[in-house]
Amino acid sequence: MPQVVETASFRSDDVDCLVAASLACPSCLSGEVDWRLGMTPWDGWVDCRCTRCGHERRVYLAPDQALRLSLHEARPLDPVPHPGIGDVPL
Numbered sequence: 001m002p003q004v005v006e007t008a009s010f011r012s013d014d015v016d017c018l019v020a021a022s023l024a025c026p027s028c029l030s031g032e033v034d035w036r037l038g039m040t041p042w043d044g045w046v047d048c049r050c051t052r053c054g055h056e057r058r059v060y061l062a063p064d065q066a067l068r069l070s071l072h073e074a075r076p077l078d079p080v081p082h083p084g085i086g087d088v089p090l
């Protein structure tokens, strides 16, 4: 089976629930995922492990995405949507 490289799908200014959803387990769709940020001067990634089914994967990050997740090492992501907060006015 070919190796697949996954890249994160959130924007650095997305609300927490969208960032959390992008890290959700692709196998069982659980949002209960433990993640650990990894960085070198050239690459950023997050290692994710689903606490429900045990699925593990590495997701590569752009520099601004790595910065965003580094902020959540002290303040956990809030996976609950809060309609109206963080919405972009039309």
Ligand SMILES: [Zn+2]
Pocket: 025, 026, 027, 028, 029, 030, 050, 051, 052, 053, 054, 055
């Ligand atoms: Zn899972």
